[in-house]
Amino acid sequence: AQSVTQLDSHVSVSEGTPVLLRCNYSSSYSPSLFWYVQHPNKGLQLLLKYTSAATLVKGINGFEAEFKKSETSFHLTKPSAHMSDAAEYFCVVSHLNDYKLSFGAGTTVTVRA
Amino acid sequence: DAGVTQSPTHLIKTRGQQVTLRCSPKSGHDTVSWYQQALGQGPQFIFQYYEEEERQRGNFPDRFSGHQFPNYSSELNVNALLLGDSALYLCASRPDRNYNEQFFGPGTRLTVL
Incomplete structure (x- = not known):
C-alpha cells in the first residue's frame, strides 16, 4: 500500500519569505511523487514530479522539492x-x-502582506 | 488544446436521485480516472477506465458506476444519492503508456440536499 502524510494542515508566511511544505510517503515500491496546487474553485495543477531521475526537482512558479x-x-x-x-x-x-494517485490531506498556505 | 473538460460545473440534487457527470479527456489521452474531493479533504480515487472497461476501483460502493466511450470520453453515474455524496468530482486523463502525465479537469461541484 502507498500513502502520504502532509505534516502541516496550515502554513502561514509573509510575502517574500521562504515556504516549506512537508510530506512523508510510504510505498512498497519505488514511488513517483508529485505536488499539486489547487486555487479556490479551481482544478488541480501539477507543480512538479519526481520519477526516479534527479532527486532535486524543479517545478513551475519557483517551487522545488527534494526526494x-x-x-x-x-x-x-x-x-x-x-x-x-x-x-x-x-x-x-x-x-x-x-x-x-494517492493524495495527502492537503496543506493550506496563506500569505500575509 | 482544451485540456480536460467536465460538465456540468455545478449540480444540485436531492437525496435518492441519480446523477451523471461527464468528462472529455485531453487530446491524445486514452485513460480516464475519477476522484471525489469532499470539503477540506484530498481527492479520493473512485475508478479508472481504459479501453472502455473499468481497470481499477477504489473503496466506493456500487452506487458509483462509470462508462467510457470509444472517443475516450467518460461518464460517472451515482445512484441513490446521499447527503455524504456532496463533493467536488474531478476527472483526470493521461496517455496509458505514461503514468506520470496526469491532467485534471476543473471538476463538477455536486450538492445533495
Whole structure:
C-alpha cells in the first residue's frame, strides 16, 4: 500500500519569505511523487514530479522539492512567497503497478502582506 | 488544446436521485480516472477506465458506476444519492503508456440536499 502524510494542515508566511511544505510517503515500491496546487474553485495543477531521475526537482512558479529516500520525504520549498501562492497544496504518490494517485490531506498556505 | 473538460460545473440534487457527470479527456489521452474531493479533504480515487472497461476501483460502493466511450470520453453515474455524496468530482486523463502525465479537469461541484 502507498500513502502520504502532509505534516502541516496550515502554513502561514509573509510575502517574500521562504515556504516549506512537508510530506512523508510510504510505498512498497519505488514511488513517483508529485505536488499539486489547487486555487479556490479551481482544478488541480501539477507543480512538479519526481520519477526516479534527479532527486532535486524543479517545478513551475519557483517551487522545488527534494526526494530523500532515507527519510521517505518529499518536501516542497520556495525561496520567496508571493501573494498568488495562497492555495491548497497536495502531496501525491503513485507507483508503476498501481493506476491510482494517492493524495495527502492537503496543506493550506496563506500569505500575509 | 482544451485540456480536460467536465460538465456540468455545478449540480444540485436531492437525496435518492441519480446523477451523471461527464468528462472529455485531453487530446491524445486514452485513460480516464475519477476522484471525489469532499470539503477540506484530498481527492479520493473512485475508478479508472481504459479501453472502455473499468481497470481499477477504489473503496466506493456500487452506487458509483462509470462508462467510457470509444472517443475516450467518460461518464460517472451515482445512484441513490446521499447527503455524504456532496463533493467536488474531478476527472483526470493521461496517455496509458505514461503514468506520470496526469491532467485534471476543473471538476463538477455536486450538492445533495
